[in-house]
Amino acid sequence: MHAFRPAGAGVKTGLFQIIFESDTPLGKGFDIALAVLILMSVGVVLLDSVESYHQRFGVFFYYAEWVVTVLFTLEIGLRVYCLEKPRLYLKSFYGVIDVLAVLPTWLALFIPGAQTLVVIRLLRTLRLFRVLEMMTLVGEGKLLVDALKRSRGQIILFLFAVMMLVTIFSSLLFLIEPAEAGFTSIPKAIYWGIVTLTTVGYGDIAPVTPLGQFISIMIMLTGYSIIALPVGVFSVEVINTLRDERYSDEACPGCGKHQHEKNARYCKFCGTWLDEESLDPNAVEQADS
């Protein structure tokens, strides 16, 4: 990370350390302050959307929004100032979100109504993951994310097969059910199919003919049973991720084979003594004591 720090000491470097890094007290403080500000700005957007609160506290919300907007704009300014290639930041994912978060309020000065787009600001909550990174939670979350990445392919395939199944069954119900039951088009029937298969079941659309209800039962039992698939796949990937953490990447100096547990002292294939480096540091300490 330090490689990206602008050369030459001074205000720029100091600001960079505070804004973009979090290994100094000021850097940590900045991240936490930003998190609090984002949560507060989200709170204002949420409460302002409630009609009764808007009427009573509308003026307060209006000023709070401007304070947040000015602070966020200032933050963008500082980020641009202390970077050597600010264009890359402005084109990056977070950069675009940062700018979009302040744009609606500024635009509202010229275009009335632009303020309704202020909900875009909610996307800034994604920055909160930065704060989580500093907490122990992320160490644990890494397992979740790793296992999710490994099972991604299979879960996509699963969802694809589910979609095909739902499309075929839903079209059947579009033919069988009367329009009064809510099955007015195939896309609407597919919406109902997903609502049913995922066991959400709003009830805004529901089959009324015996045949339609029979096919619905098939969809429900399918949805109820195949939830086992993503769960099973994900569980196994969690186990695999944990196992990979247990095995060393080092090869045996005798036979060149891999797959030694991190606390192994001898190669399990040829019996060669595995050199110190492949040992788990903790195990070394114990052995020497």
Add this chain to the structure above:
Amino acid sequence: MHAFRPAGAGVKTGLFQIIFESDTPLGKGFDIALAVLILMSVGVVLLDSVESYHQRFGVFFYYAEWVVTVLFTLEIGLRVYCLEKPRLYLKSFYGVIDVLAVLPTWLALFIPGAQTLVVIRLLRTLRLFRVLEMMTLVGEGKLLVDALKRSRGQIILFLFAVMMLVTIFSSLLFLIEPAEAGFTSIPKAIYWGIVTLTTVGYGDIAPVTPLGQFISIMIMLTGYSIIALPVGVFSVEVINTLRDERYSDEACPGCGKHQHEKNARYCKFCGTWLDEESLDPNAVEQADS
């Protein structure tokens, strides 16, 4: 697969390679083009079922449907032409779907209204799995399918027990609940029972008497708890499938026992050196280096 290729070179063989195989660039291209055409035809069927779109773009959809029908008919013709035993194809699962997909449009020339059956065409989406086969996704999907096959018996038994349970409880609610609550017959009560047990819960039928609601609670808690069964069974089958992939099928030349890991060099039962062929090729490379 090549064994099924018709003898004698020429146009037929070339067509066969393009249409039925996918190891040539043209063969792959054909599969992808067919997938795109199927998805487009499905899109037309879906959008045409929306009343407002039908009124505005109905004519366009009409022509699009004819273009798709002609192309699909042409495809069937080519398949029949380049096969030696076209009857077997026409009687096969995919053959029947292929013909059914084009029949409604042709029939509509003679029988008005036959066009409504064009949704049958959605079944052609099953052909899309052919394209998936070429992608890495299927390698991952094989694990899912294998584990599903292994757990099939138990999941069927589970669904059977669930159905019996639901039938008994639903009949009770048919006796308890007034007809106004929607429990007008036992089959309808069973429909409600499945809606409840699978936690779909439309709410079109719901118990209104205290006793009925108490029995409903039993069904809900049962449904909520026993989802653990298919999930647990499937998870274990995924683990078993993975383990089977890790163990070699080869027997030890010394004692004849099985269950050696694929990268094992010595029999774990009697210590005999396992011959090269039973070794994992990757492990050999590492051992030689």
Add this chain to the structure above:
Amino acid sequence: MHAFRPAGAGVKTGLFQIIFESDTPLGKGFDIALAVLILMSVGVVLLDSVESYHQRFGVFFYYAEWVVTVLFTLEIGLRVYCLEKPRLYLKSFYGVIDVLAVLPTWLALFIPGAQTLVVIRLLRTLRLFRVLEMMTLVGEGKLLVDALKRSRGQIILFLFAVMMLVTIFSSLLFLIEPAEAGFTSIPKAIYWGIVTLTTVGYGDIAPVTPLGQFISIMIMLTGYSIIALPVGVFSVEVINTLRDERYSDEACPGCGKHQHEKNARYCKFCGTWLDEESLDPNAVEQADS
């Protein structure tokens, strides 16, 4: 099982073999015929409960019911005849169900309306498990049942904790929500709480106040997360059940320890050669060849 067979050959013994056992062709045939008859009688009860079918086919259903009742009564008679201690049968679980299944129709001769209780007959479907016993399905189902028995204690504890949680939260909503929203009493609020926690969500009762909706969110997220508990516990019990099947019950003749895998030839604790009997029969064959 043969120990329970009445002494002395003749008609009684023959009937016993047919009705209570299934290792003869006639015994198997009887079980299957009974299963078919039960399913048919269930079908008649189900269809007769549909008003429109009752009006059209009511007479046919009436006669079908009498045929089934007479056949079932005959079956009870034969069971009583060929048993030495028929009282024990009549007091047993299945005996009571068998009698209850035919009682309503006979009673209807004297008490008009007793026929509505004919749904009790559905309990006879439990006899179907007898047929399943002969099929391969049950071998697989045994794993399910074993794992379910092992995890029973924990799942009951889980349901108990869930009930306490729901009671406390539901009472809160009873205080918060207006009666118009459907929260007319605490038992009704608990019904709503279970509907919510199990993610059924009929929508016949739903919170309308912001605070009530906030507490509902807590219940939903809890219900969504803690489904992990029964699933996790059951999965582990399935794995444990499978492991127990893999280990031999035999102790090592050298050191007396247990926990040897069924295909092990030497004690893993002291190296003593395990005698032939503890070997997996399949492994012996391979070793001799």
Add this chain to the structure above:
Amino acid sequence: MHAFRPAGAGVKTGLFQIIFESDTPLGKGFDIALAVLILMSVGVVLLDSVESYHQRFGVFFYYAEWVVTVLFTLEIGLRVYCLEKPRLYLKSFYGVIDVLAVLPTWLALFIPGAQTLVVIRLLRTLRLFRVLEMMTLVGEGKLLVDALKRSRGQIILFLFAVMMLVTIFSSLLFLIEPAEAGFTSIPKAIYWGIVTLTTVGYGDIAPVTPLGQFISIMIMLTGYSIIALPVGVFSVEVINTLRDERYSDEACPGCGKHQHEKNARYCKFCGTWLDEESLDPNAVEQADS
């Protein structure tokens, strides 16, 4: 526990043993009697909240409530009497609940209407866990609780990510959907989002525009798939908890390494004989026989 017992024999010590401990017959009896009384008082609160029961049995419920209140007050008095530091008890979690459980009835003597707060008494059900502690259930429940503690961090992180996702998608639906569909504010839209993602699906609020329904499908499929995360994590933690119970905490006297199975006799790393104490008592018996 005995360390906390007040010094000096006599009535106080006897009462302490009965009320706070459960290793004497009287102590067990007290715990069970208290559990029954709590369940009965909960039953009265539940039934009294039903309007029709209140009108018919209101007077009985009134007296039952007073009996329970007096008994509970007496119990508090005894607890205070036999403790040396009663203030610590009154400030403790259970102490506060105990007092809150009797307060409403006493307050109702002076302040009319205070009785509606009697539902607070339901919190006393938490004391029931004390009774469960004596039963075998808790031994099994410990596994559940341990695994839940281990997976807590990851499940909180999971719920946090879910909340962020729901907030962003729900705000989108607030912008897209008309107010008539129920999306009157962002907090209400978030309520709907949680109802949808957790697959509860009341149907009191449901999207009506095609775009809104499309985004809903995304939320449903997400909710349906990511249920795999808490389940997978919890399953793995159950397995880890079980494994930890299998491994000894003792270090090898030869090489100082850990991770020996409880029934191991020799260090698996250096072959040193592990001293008796680290052996499983059961294994010793078998070895000596």
